[in-house]
Structure formats: structure tokens, C-alpha cells
Amino acid sequence: MANTTMARSFLQAVSSTEEVTPPLRVVQIEGLAVLKIIKHCNEFLPALVTGQLLGLDVGSVLEVTNCFPFPIREEDEEIEADGANYQLEMMRCLREVNVDNNTVGWYQSTLLGSFQTVELIETFMNYQENIRRCVCIVYDPSRSAQGVLALKALKLTDSFMELYRNNNFIGEKLREKKLSWVDIFEEIPIKVSNSALVSAFMTELEPESPVKECDYDRLRLSTAPYMERNLEFLIDCMEDLSAEQNKFQYYYRNVSRQQAQQQAWLQKRRVENMARKAAGEEPLPEEDPANPIFKPLPEPSRVDSYLITNQISNYCNQINGVAAQSFNRLYLMKALHDD
Amino acid sequence: MSVLQFFPLASPVQSARLHAVVLFNICDGYVRRPDQAGRVIGTLLGSVSNGVVEIKNSYAVPHNESADQVALDVDYHHSMYLSHLKVNPKEVIVGWFSTGLGVSGGSALIHDFYVKELKDAHSSVPPVHLTVDTSFMSGEACIKAYVSVNLTLGDKPLAAQFQEIPLDLRMIEAERIGFDILKTTTVDKLPGDLVGMEASMVRLYSLIDDIYKYVNDVVEGRLPPDNKIGRVLADTLASVPNISPAAFDKLLDDKVQDNVALIYLTSLIRTQLSAAEKLNTAAQTL
DSSP: OHHHHHHHHHHHHHHHHHHHOOOEEEEEEEEHHHHHHHHHHTTTSOOOOOEEEEEEETTTHHHEEEEEOOOOOOOHHHHHHHHHHHHHHHHHHHHHHHHHOOOEEEEEOOOOOOSSSHHHHHHHHHHHHHOOOOOOEEOOOOHHTOOOEEEEEEEHHHHHHHHHTOOOSSHHHHHTTTTOOOGGGEOOOEEEEOOHHHHHHHHHHHOOSSSHHHHHHHOOOHHHHHHHHHHHHHHHHOOOOOOOOHHHHHHHHHHHHHHHHHHHHHHHHHHHHHHHHTTTTOOSSSOOEEEEEGSSOOOOOOOHHHHHHHHHHHHHHHHHHHHHHHHHHHHHHHHHHHH | OOEEEEOOOOSSOEEEOHHHHHHHHHHHHTTTTTTTTOOOOOEEEEHHHHHHEEEEEEEEEEEESSOOOOOEEEEHHHHHHHHHHHHHHOOOEEEEESSSOOOTTTTHHHHHHHHHHHHTTSSSSSEEEEOOOOOOOTTSOEEEEEEEEEEEETTTTEEEEEEOOOEEOOOOOHHHHHHHHHHSEEEESSHHHHHHHHHHHHHHHHHHHHHHHHHHHHHSSSOOOOHHHHHHHHHHHSSSOOOOOHHHHHHHHHHHHHHHHHHHHHHHHHHHHHHHHHHHOOOOOO
């Protein structure tokens, strides 16, 4: 008897420790994975590609030690099944050479940071069903051409996931949870790690030349094409947002019209009831669920408008960042010219 | 009479270029090698153009090695190759790699296997053998590429000779990302836009300083003048376009104005967004 209680308490202890997982603080990614992601994304430009991240989940750190690319997807069921086979085959092969074969998420390339879409959220939900903790690493080749390592590790916030899963994405619930558009995605800081061996090789092989390729990228003066496309995207988003806003206005207008109708109906019914009372008859009920004007109108989901808002703020940040860099370059050029 | 013939290097492979990701992969494979394995070998993928072999990708292949024989997991090699082809059909087998210093005994056997593989794939180029000295036996990073040349006695093959070919280790992609990230064992934070900019500026500044010092030294006779360097400097200075100060100022002002306008626009949008959010989520009192 004592034994079983012991056993149970042990089990309980185990399950309780399993439940309490420390929040994810850092994504630690190996240089190898960084290079592989960049290689894959750059090679297939301008097509957008994805791949799987492999690694380990250690406490509050998610280690990404390797990754492999997915073939470009095609709209064909047979090929889709092929893709699943490919994935299994690749995992099996990598396990054989002792690569960590835990899926910890996926990576994808993006065009000017336009990744905040419903599809991304759906993919997150899919992954989340199978693995407790997953991240999406987003790489932006166009931004990297400016001499920045544009890698981002993202995950959905817990509160957003809960709302999204229950399809509760309406105004009241959002107010309840105090969830604003900033709280959809959570960016997790990235740490890069390299094995001592790699570090030794790279130190040895680092070229003597004081000027690196990334310096050229950074000091390039032409930012106009990048800015232009950013602005174009921004304008598109603004249009989308205003369409969304119209949708809400339409909804609210309908709601208020419905409420006016309900009021009118109620007034009529009351007057009628008064008359019936005076005539000594039974009053009619003050509610009529069969009447179409009492049917609640469905509130449109706010996911889209939240995502668009996110997107817009992302473009704003990018434009701001590049503009700030541009100032640097311009004044540098001025100084050079003055000399 | 039999003649010992050494075929001159009419090989279609003149040199090789190594991409950083391959080196990283080999190192990772070596770190994760099985318990007793002395070395790691694997397949190199890439492309060949104008006699230059671009080594773009690689994967390790499990193998067993004893004193006089080598067993390579051929099935593994094939299935992995097929998987890689699905992703990028342009990357084909160009050779194989091994860790360790230089060519060792079993290498000839493995090399023969890859020669056959490439022949089966109707490739006109012989495989390249890449060795990476992961144990730093020679005290430095020793990475070498070889092609094999057959030594024949008459018609009889006598031996295979591995001939070293030049290997380009410049690794442009690694430079793009920045050696600062790839060189150290841990980087706590990815450098942001302005941090990188600052580093580049500092480097540029120090370069200008160096040149300034050099020119001064030459002018004052402390250093012997070098015509070559002088020409390079003159070329560099000449590459700055000659624009009249007024035109330049206008150009600069325009650009600055553009940027200021953009920043203003983005701040405006952001303010709008936060205002819109407040309005949208506010409780509707009807």
C-alpha cells in the first residue's frame, strides 16, 4: 500500500515537473544551421522556401543544431506524399550520422519581411500540436543584401494561441485578455554558437584583408529600390487595412440597426401588452427568439486586421532602420567629398 | 619494352572552390562521429564550370575501416543523394571528403568507388578528393583538394597518384554573414543594423588613417615610394565622381530630405496604428 502511494506520488511528481516548463528565452543556433538556411534561401531566390530545424529543447534554451531543406512544394497529391517520404527519409539518414533528430520548428525565407500571414499561424498551430515548443526562423535575403544578418526567431504567444484555437478572436475577448496586435508574435533572441573545431578553422582561414564583403554591402549607397518596394508593400497593406476597417464599420452599423429594430419591436410589444392587460388578456412574452431580428450577428474575426497591423509596423521599422543607415552613408559620403 | 607512363594532367579539373557550409558540415560530422571511428568521410556536391569545381554541399556517409578494407554504406549514400537531388537537382556529385591530414591508405579504394559513381552518372569530370585536417596535426588549418592520376605500366594500372589542385578558400558567403559570428564559439546577440554599420565605419576609418600615414611617410622620405601603390591610390581617388560642390550639396540635401520624409511618414503611420487600435478594441457602447 505504502508502495503504491509512493509510486503515485512519484508519478505525480514527474507529471508536475513536466507541466512546469520554463518559458523559452533564447534560441541557440549553430553556425552550420545558419549557413545552411542562408544557402538554401539564397539559392532559390526569388522563390520562397522552407525547411525543417533539428535540435534539442534544453530548459529555457532551444538549441538548433542542424536543419534540412524541403523541396519546393507542388500542388499535387502524389508529390505531397512524396514530400512526407522525403522528410522521413532525411530524418532517418541524419540520425544515422548522429545528428539530433528532434524537430524543433522550421525556417522560411521571406520577401521584405512579409511573413505575417494566416498561413504562418496555421503552420504554427500544426507544429504546436506535435511538439510542445517550436520556433520559426525567418530569413530575409533582401535585407541581408544590406549587410545585416536578417535572421529572426519567432513564436506565437500563449495567450494568442489560446484565443485562436477557440476561435475567440472577437473584440470582447481581446479586451478581456488585453491582447493587442503586438502580442501575436514573440521574437526570441538568437544566440549563435560554433563548435571549438569550427571556431579554430574559421580563425585560421579568416582572410587578412581588412575589408570584408559585408562592408561593401553596408556602405552601398543605393537604397532606393529597397525603399521603393518597401513603400509599395506598405501602401498595399494600408489598403488592406482600410478594407478591414470598412468591414468592421459595416458590422457595427448592422449591429446598431439591429438594436434599433429590437427596440422598436419591444416598444410595439409593450404597447400591445398594455392593451391586452386593459382588455384582461394574458400578456405576450417580451422576447421572440424566432424573430430574425434577435439573431445575433457574427462578429468578424480580428485576426486579419491584427496581422496587417503587424505587417505595417514591420515595414515601418524596416524603412526607419534603412533610413537611419542611409543618413550614416550620406554623411560619410559628404565627408569624403569635402576632403 | 615497357614504359612507365605518367599521364600529363589533361584533367578537366583545374581548381576547386570550397563553400563555408561544407567546411562547417564536415566539422560537425567529425564532432558527431561514431565512438571508435578515426575519420569521417562523405560525399561532396556541387557543380563544375570551366575547370573549376564548386563544392557547395556535402553529407557524411557512414563507413567502416579496418586494416585492409573499407566498407562504405552505399545504400545510405544513394538515398541521401536522391534526397538532395529532390531539393536541388543542379547539385551533383563532384567528389568526396575525408578528415585527416593528406591521403591515407584506404583512400584509393573509396576514390575508385566515386570514380565509378561519376562514370555511371555520365559525368566527364573526375571526382575531387578533399581532405580536412580536423586534428590540426600540422599545427595549422590544412585543407587540401586532390584529383587522382593513374600511373600505368604499359596497359597495366600500377598505382593511383593523388595530385593536389589549388583550392580557393575565400568563402564569400561567410564574409557576407561576418566572421565575427562564425569565428567565436558563442555570440550572445546578433548584431543589429547600426552595430554592423559602426563596425564598417570604424574599419573604413582605420584604412583611411593607414593610407594617410603611408602617404605622409613617403612624402617625408621615411619610406621608399612604390609606384604601384601610388597608382592604386590615384585610381581610387579618381573613382570618386567629380561633381561641383553646388550640385553635390543639392544631391545630398535631396537624399536627406527623402529619408527624413520617409521617417516622418513611418512615425505618422505608427501613431495612426496605435490610435486605431485603441478605437477598435474600445468597448462599443451602443
